[in-house]
Amino acid sequence: MNKKTKALVLSVCMSTLLLAACSNGSGAEKGSTTDPDSNEAGTTTIHTVTSEYSSAKYPKGDDITNNVWIKRYKEKFNIDVKTDWVSDEYDTKLNLAIASNDLPDVFRVNPSQLRQLIEADMVMDLSEVFDQHASDRLKGYMEADADSYESGKKDGKLYGIPQMHWGLIEQPDFIWIRNDWKEELGLQDPKSVEDIKNIALKFMEKHGGYGIAVDQSLDYLNLLAIAWNAHPDMWMEDNSGQLVYGSVQPEMKNALAEWSEWYKQGIIDPEFAIKDFNAMNADIVAGKVGMQPYYQWWGYNPGVDTVSNLGKDAIFYPYIIPTVDGKEAKQSIFFANNNYIVMKKGFKSPEQVIQILNDYAYIVDEGNGKESKETLSALLDNDIAHVVGAFRVLNPNSDYEQFEAVSAALESKDTSGLTTSGMWQKYNNSVEFMENATSGAVGDYLQQGAPKNAYSLAKKVLDSENYTKTALWGVTPEILSSYGTTLDDILTEGFTKIIMGSESIDYFDVIVQNWRAAGGDDATRAVNEAYGK
């Protein structure tokens, strides 16, 4: 008895100890980094964190924490940039750092982390320091994509500087058609949905198999929906000015009706419902199918493997997706900025960071001619331009400008317009493919260098403003992300049933009802509220 009581007391003590240890641990304290912000030599020390960028090739001895950029900050501005950690699980590690309140001075965050940090009052208001210290060029980037700039603000104050993106020219999507088959049959470029269907049928007649390669996620088939003026996955204004979700609009019903016809005729891969991305591409690479709705990067994957497997004549070319009545379809443009630069509350020298951002923009956009060739090459070539982590803002027009320069150079054989390493690379690879049909170069060739290339069509779309932008331009409302993929799963599953003919087209209305009941209505309300509609 006595012994039993002792044991009980002992174990109660143990559990108390354990609990005490727990509560101690979760009480967030100041991190262990004790470096002062500046030391005797007037050097500013800035702590940051980054993810590995392994496609960069460093000179011997350099790495992501010690490279030509870091040395440049030190020499030019007397700023010591210290990288506290490097990780490919960047988001997870950053979430841990946020939870343990062990933030670096400057770092990049995604939209939901930005929202969290602003709400927890852990990052500083950068409005003033940005206005005063940002160069005209940097401000120009913000003007070029004002929507992204606005998305970094809350209540009119700038908390996150958007890192921007390579440009909207990446976004338009195409129907890719195998060229040797098309020429062999003497087919015209598709001018309407009817033409696409006919090309598919002709291909099937001649080469067997099925007509159009798509996968179970419907992501690729959905690219064709714009032909019926439907914009799946996109939030847009309806006639009454309310924001609605594109996938559940009546236009989508027309697309699905046609697709179920296609499925019956064997145009759509009869096995699409069990094919993932790799299985879908395997049929392209093996030469079983000649058409695929796809993004602008078809040439990188599956293009490279297709060409090395079937030869350079088996190349696919992109065509603008036409509408049912023979016009060019309105493309969907989505929000492209995924990263923001933020600074820890209480950080002493935010203006120094802006200075570095200015310098990056200067090197990339203006450096040519002002800096020596060696300096530029060391800073930009071999993907070294991408190792700077949070210390850069991209020019949202860079891909557009790059394409203009590369296509002009290819046409005139005058390479003086090629001012960045990226331009040279695209140019060289395009030439490489034309001369030697090197399969690894087919990506750049089809994106920019081919007689029919993706970017020339995309440029046309952008220049004629033949696109609709999503209304959800910025941070996704919390309620929407809290539904996770449930809402999308309802749609994908229902659409698949309709396409495969196990449900009639009227089932669409049931799907929409289910979607609304499962949270679609809440999400719509939240999105409308967030955008003041």
Place this chain on the structure above:
Amino acid sequence: MIYDKSLSRRVFLILNYFILLLISLLCILPFINLLAVSFSSSAAVSAGSVTFWPVEFTTKAYEFALTGGSFFSSLWVAIQRTVIGTLVNLVLIVLTAYPLSKSKQKLMGRNIYMGFFIVTMLFSGGLIPTYLVVVKMGLIDSIWSLILPGALPVFSMIILMNFIRGLPEEIEESAIIDGAGPVQVLLRILLPLLKPALATVGLFSIVAHWNSWFDGIIYMNNPANYPLQSYLQTLLQSFEQIMLKSGSDYTQLLSMMNARTGRAAQMFLGAIPILLVYPFLQKYFTKGLVLGSVKG
């Protein structure tokens, strides 16, 4: 024996061998396929034409993994971690399993102690609290962060505990009569008898330490301290990044390998050491695991 020659016996044997063969093929063939994929060119793999023999033989995927720079230092970290980690595991397992194998009369509050252990097996603190503990203990960037959080695998401990209980108590009693104390009993009498059980739980630890990659990435701030699996994981992710990024100058590499051949090579590199250890431990498995009931 007549019984052995009867028709039904022979049919049974043939069927038995056939089914066993089928099952072993099911285990081996995916592995052979993996090996073939890892040595095939990207295009052949993408076209789905690789089965059990490499198509367009290339070693690019292995070159990519091996020349990435820190392959060998990561390998060293992984070996250190596995060796030290397994030793720590085994020592703690033995030290806890022996007393807990005693009856309630001999060890006061035994069930309460057991309760403590079982709770940790069923509920974990979650990612963030665990991380905070590791940070506050100052283990970040140290190999101990990979070893100490899982220093006592409770499941293995229970297995060993049951194994000790299965031993005849008389052995221990006779040792005590001859004047041995608990420590001597443990070292001289029990440990030699425990070898098969230790080999089994030891293999569990080896495999677990060798295969885990997530803790390496979370607890190591400097990639130079990554164990092998964390390094391979990072490598693969970055390759997928290269594949999708327009304008990389990896044209040569792209035509020879892709993420799938890379993944296959990675799995193979990761599996080799375990395959090497396994044959040496296998002889102990015949006596191996006892969990709750008698085994021949």
